[in-house]
Amino acid sequence: MSDRGIAAAENMKPPLLHSQELEIPSFASNAKGLFTGFFEWFGSLGVFSWQVLKAGVTPPYEWRELIRQLDEVGSKSFPLVALAGAAIGVVISLEARYSLSRFGAKSMFPATLVYSVIQVMGPVMTGLVVSGRVGAGIGAELASMKVTEQIDAIEASAINPYRLLAATRILACILMLPLLALVADSCALLTGWFAQAMVEPLSFHQFIESGFSGATFNAFLPPTFKTAVYGLIIGLIACFQGMRTSGGAAGVGRAATNSVVLGSLFLILADVVLVKFILAFFH
Amino acid sequence: MATAYENAVKQEDVERRGRVPFVAVQNLHKTFGRHKVLDGISLHVSCGETLAVLGRSGTGKSVLLRLIIGIEKPDAGSVCIHGQNIAGLALDRMGEIRKKMGFLFQHAALYDSLTVAENVAFPLEHHRRDIAKSERADRVRQLLAEVGMDGALNKMPSDISGGMQKRVGLARALALEPEILLLDEPTAGLDPISSGEIDELILTLQRERQMASIVVTHDLHSARANASRLALLNEGNVVVEGTFDELQQSDIGFVKDFLKQS
Numbered sequence: 001m002s003d004r005g006i007a008a009a010e011n012m013k014p015p016l017l018h019s020q021e022l023e024i025p026s027f028a029s030n031a032k033g034l035f036t037g038f039f040e041w042f043g044s045l046g047v048f049s050w051q052v053l054k055a056g057v058t059p060p061y062e063w064r065e066l067i068r069q070l071d072e073v074g075s076k077s078f079p080l081v082a083l084a085g086a087a088i089g090v091v092i093s094l095e096a097r098y099s100l101s102r103f104g105a106k107s108m109f110p111a112t113l114v115y116s117v118i119q120v121m122g123p124v125m126t127g128l129v130v131s132g133r134v135g136a137g138i139g140a141e142l143a144s145m146k147v148t149e150q151i152d153a154i155e156a157s158a159i160n161p162y163r164l165l166a167a168t169r170i171l172a173c174i175l176m177l178p179l180l181a182l183v184a185d186s187c188a189l190l191t192g193w194f195a196q197a198m199v200e201p202l203s204f205h206q207f208i209e210s211g212f213s214g215a216t217f218n219a220f221l222p223p224t225f226k227t228a229v230y231g232l233i234i235g236l237i238a239c240f241q242g243m244r245t246s247g248g249a250a251g252v253g254r255a256a257t258n259s260v261v262l263g264s265l266f267l268i269l270a271d272v273v274l275v276k277f278i279l280a281f282f283h
Numbered sequence: 284m285a286t287a288y289e290n291a292v293k294q295e296d297v298e299r300r301g302r303v304p305f306v307a308v309q310n311l312h313k314t315f316g317r318h319k320v321l322d323g324i325s326l327h328v329s330c331g332e333t334l335a336v337l338g339r340s341g342t343g344k345s346v347l348l349r350l351i352i353g354i355e356k357p358d359a360g361s362v363c364i365h366g367q368n369i370a371g372l373a374l375d376r377m378g379e380i381r382k383k384m385g386f387l388f389q390h391a392a393l394y395d396s397l398t399v400a401e402n403v404a405f406p407l408e409h410h411r412r413d414i415a416k417s418e419r420a421d422r423v424r425q426l427l428a429e430v431g432m433d434g435a436l437n438k439m440p441s442d443i444s445g446g447m448q449k450r451v452g453l454a455r456a457l458a459l460e461p462e463i464l465l466l467d468e469p470t471a472g473l474d475p476i477s478s479g480e481i482d483e484l485i486l487t488l489q490r491e492r493q494m495a496s497i498v499v500t501h502d503l504h505s506a507r508a509n510a511s512r513l514a515l516l517n518e519g520n521v522v523v524e525g526t527f528d529e530l531q532q533s534d535i536g537f538v539k540d541f542l543k544q545s
Contacts, residue, residue, distance in 0.1 A: 051374075055374075058375070060409075144395075145394075148390070148392060148395070149388050149390065149392040150392050150393075150394055150395070152349075152354050152388070152392065153386070153388060153392040153393075153394070155353075155354055155374075155381075156352050156354065156381060156384070156386040156388075157381070157405065157406045157409070157455075157459075158377075158378040158379070158380075158381035158382045158406070158409075158410065158459075159378070159406075159409050160374055160375060160378065162374075
């Protein structure tokens, strides 16, 4: 190699990092980062929730946007929730019939199906399905608006983005989840009865009378209305993840994924608390 | 020490221009993480005046505009609009002040789920519910005609070019008849012909409406075309401020280099 070539090669070497050492994150620093990140996330969520609440209860109210979101969350989730409910009904019916037959308790089948669907499976399954569809949709939509400065444009137009974007979506989720839970429950009971009737003759009237005998409103209304809490969780997490996004397309993807994962996780954790609450106060 | 606002209402200024500042920024500081973007910047703009803020990429020009409209909060300093410091105002209080301001974002920031007409109508639908729907629609058509986009009412933002999006963004910024217009790199990413058309459009609108305008740009030719005063930023502060001729006469090395390269 010529002298000129050696000189050129020398020039291409990266600068010597005499004063720098390669930093390898330690377990302690990673743990510290996770710890502070955990509390920072909850703190930011708290601040966000307060901003949304303040904006949501002060006029002018965004009625048109709320109606649009009710359609988006409710009507457009209807087919998916109905289908999921129908599938759950068949699954519970088949499993319950098999298990009850083993213990000689086939007569308990209608009540088992009704209580399983309305008190547990219907609300949770509705929440998880809507978290996947609506949570991801809200998270991705708001994240996309954030990275393209559309939310900044809304704010620059003297419109409160917490009121227009977040409060309407969260309220729509709170209002629509109980109705969607009723849809899921109805479809599950219908298909559950149908699956049973295909094997052993059982009229729908007999099924309903037997399933709901001895039941009171306290047995069914609280589990249905707990889905309003699910709606709050789904809407709040999705709006929070979307509106704080950064990082372009990757950030939008992360927001959508986190909206579903965190929404579903908190929904299930909330169910543990709500079940205890319902059992303590309504039974 | 007198504030920028107080300095600007000196008798000779009022006599010379007959105007008082609409926007006065005093000793503004802003840091993102460890990166100090603005380091005590001060400037002012009066009614009917256009100030072009120039500088290299990453010197905080866009951040300055975002601080003036209130999307970002300063770490220190004041931003006065009509003499009122907006630095600590709550979101809803800021709304009343923002109605007097129009902002054109660098990439237009059009709402991609709305048509061109719906984008321009958006501020009117929220703030001018007192006027009839038909009158709002007429206003939208008039605004789009002013920017040469009256043939694209029902198109979506994704169906039009970057230059057209800027025009629609400009129409939306003018919807509430603002007194202050903030333009973030209005010709960035455009070809020379489209840039010239946007410059011409901005100049015509400023002449007709007599707004106080701040144009952030790295394009010296565009700044010369649109602005009555130029401010050159470097390392978070104003290096020199004045007319283009005054900048050319500056002995500061950075200014000479900037003008030479542009």
